[in-house]
Amino acid sequence: MTGRVAPPAGSFRLAVSALFFANGLMIGSWAPKLPALMARLDISEATAGLVVLMLGVGSILVMPVFGAMTARHGSARAVRLSAFLALPTLLLMSLAPNLLLVAAAVLLFGGFLGGMDVAMNANAVAVERTRRRAIMSSCHGFWSLGGVVGAGLGGMALSHLGEMGHAILATLIFAAMLGFALPRMLHDTPDAREARAPLRLPRQPLPYIIGFMALCSMVPEGAILDWAAVYLQREMEAPLSLAGWGFAACAATMAAMRFLGDFLRQKLGAVSMLRISAVVAIAGLGIAGMATGPVMAIIGFGFAGLGIANLVPIAFSAAGNLPMLAPGVGLAVVTMMGYSGILLAPGSIGFLAERVSFSTIYLGLAGLLIVPLLLSPLARTAEFTDEDEIASAA
Template identity: 75%
Template sequence: MVMSARAAVSGLFFLNGLMVGSWAPKLPVLMQRLDISEAVAGGIVLVLGLGSITIMPVFGALTARRGSARAVRLAALLAVPTLLLISVSPNLIATMATVFLFGGMIGAMDVAMNANAVAVERGRRRAIMSSCHGFWSLGGVVGAGFGGMAITLLGEVWHAVAVTLLLAAGLAVILPRVLQDAPVAGGAAAAPLRLPRQPLPYVIGFMALCCMVPEGAILDWAAVYLQREMGASLSLAGWGFAGCAATMAVMRFLGDALRHRLGAVSMLRLSALVAIAGMGIAGMAGTPALAITGFALAGIGIANLVPIAFSAAGNLPGLANGIGLSVVTTMGYSGILLAPGTIGWLAERMSFSSIYLGLAALLMVPLLLSPLARTADFAAAEEDEPAERAA
C-alpha cells in the first residue's frame, strides 16, 4: 500500500510537470493567434504566476482542513481542462482568465501533492521528495519536448485535446491510489486555517526563495549571458540551461538516498556549497564552455535545496498539515516569478557576470539557515512533536 502511494504521488508530480511543460510551446502560438506583442505575452506569463501564488494559500488551508488527498484530487481535476480552455479562448481577456485558472490549479496541485509526498515520507520514514521533483522535471521535459512537435503536427487545439485525454487517463489510474491522509475526527475543526503566527515558516520560505531565484536566473538568462558576454552561438548558448536542467534531474533522483545517508542538514549544506561554487564559476568564466560547466555544477547543488526545504516545512511542529508548506511554496515560487524581471532590470545596469556572482552570494542564505532543515529528518521531527505523527 505504501509503495502504491509512493508511485501515485510520483505520478502526480509527473503529470503536473507534463502540464507545465505542455504550456511552454503554447506561448508563441498564442502570440500569433491573438496578434500580441512580447510585452503583452509577458503580461500573460505574469498572470499565470499570479494565479499560482493567489490560489496556493487557499489549497494550503484546504489541505490542513481536509487532508492532502482531497485537496490534490480537487486541484488535479480542475486543472485537467485548463490547457484546452486556453487553446479555445477567443480573445485576450478570455485567455488571461483561463491562464490565471491554469496557473492557480497548477499551484494548488503543487501545494497538495508536496503535502502528500511529506505524508508518504512519514509513513515510509524515508525521503522521497527529491525523486518526486525529479519526476516533475521528467514530466516537464516530455511535455515541452513533444508539445512543440504535437502542435506542429496536430494544431494548437488538438494538441490540447491530446494532453487533456492523457491527463484524465493518468489521473483515473493515480487518484484512487493516493495516500489518504485526511485528518482524524475532530482534527478538521481544530486545524487553524489562518496564516502562521510563528516566524519559522516564513524564514524557511525566504530560504526557498533564495534557492529558486538562481534557478530562474539560469532558466531565463543563461543563454543571453553566453551570447552577449561570451560571444557564444545560439546553438551553444542553449546548453547553459540544458546543462543545469540535466544535472538537476539526475541529482533529484539520487537525492533521496544521499539525504537518507547524510541527513537533511548536511545534505542542504553540501548542496548549497556546490551551488555556490557552480554559480561562482559561471560568473567568473572566461569561455562559454567553462560557464556551461559552472551552470551544470550549479544544477547539481540547486537540485535538492528546494525539496529539502519543502520537507522541512511539511514537518514543522505545531502547524496543521499544509499550512507551513503553503507559505513556503508560495514564497519560493514567487522567486521564480520575480527573478526574470528583476534580473532583466539589473542587466541593463551591470554585467551578467556580476549578477551571477551576486546570486552565488545569495545562496549563502540557505547555507547559513541550514539548521532549519532539521525537521526534514523524521527522527528529529518526532522528537519535536511525538504526538502528531500518529496520523
C-alpha cells in the first residue's frame, strides 16, 4: 500500500489512535448497557446470553466484508463507511421496543464496529509501513483505554441520564472523535495488483496459522474477563469486594503494557517480544491456577495481563504485513479467528467448570499459550528496526 500526500505522519498516528479509542468507547458502553436492556425487556440471563451472542455473530459476518473493501479500496474508505454505519446503532438499541428489534440492533452494533475494527487495524498497519515504526500495541492500548472510559462513565451516565440519555452521550462522543480523526487519517490506496486481485479467502496457510495464534491468545483474555471473579469467589473464597480485582488487575497491566509495547517491540524485535510475552502470560496464568488464596491469584492475573497485552497486536501487525496478500484480507481472517476466541471462551469454560475446577482450567489455558510461543517465528513480518526508522527519516 502507498500513502498519498497528506498531513504529517505524526497526525496519522494521532488519528488512528483516536479511532481505536472511539471504537473501544462504544464497545465499553455495551458493558453497562446489557443490564439496562435486561431490566427494560424483562428477560432472563439465558435470553440475555443469546442477545450477547448476536454481538459476536454480527462481527464475524461483517468483518470479511470490510476486509474485502479494505483490500480493494484502502482502509480509509472502509473505516469511514463502517464508522458512519456504527454511529446510530447504540441509539437504535435504546429505541428498539422489543427483544427481536434489540437483537437486530445488537447484530448491527457488533457488525459495524467489528468492520471498523478490521479497517482501523489495516490503517494502523499502513501507518506502521509509512513510519517504519511499530504503533500497533499503543493503538490497542487506546482501545483498552476507550473501553475503560466507556464502561466506567457509561454506568454513571445510565444512572443519571437513563438509557436513552446514555446512548445520546456515547454517540455524541463517538461522533466528535470521528470528526477529529477522519480528516487526519492516512488515506492509503492499494497498489494496482491488489486492486485487481479477486476477493476471496486466501489460499495460503499463513493467515490461518496466525489467526489460530491470535485465537489461542484471546481465549485466556476472555476467560479472565468472564470467569476470574467467579473463580475468586467460589474457589478462593474471596469476598465480593475483592473478586472484581482479578479482571481489574489483568486489564490494568494489559493497558499499561500495550502503551510500552511498541517501544519494546522496536528494541527487542517482534519475535522476541512475542516469546517474552507468551512466557510471562504462561507464568501469570500458572500462578493464578496454583494460587492458595485470592491475593496470589490476583497477582497471577496481573502478570497474565502483562503477557497477553501484546500477543494480539503483534499477530495483527504480522497479518497485515504478509507478503503477496492484501492487508485487509489477512487482517479479516486473523481478526475473525482471534475474536472467535472471545466469543467461544465464555460458554466453553462455563461447560468445563461444571466438570473440573477453575484452577485446572487456568492451568490448561497457560498450556494453550504454548501455541503462540511455538509459532512466534511467524511474527517476523511485524519486525521494524531502528535502521528502518532512520532510513524513513532520511
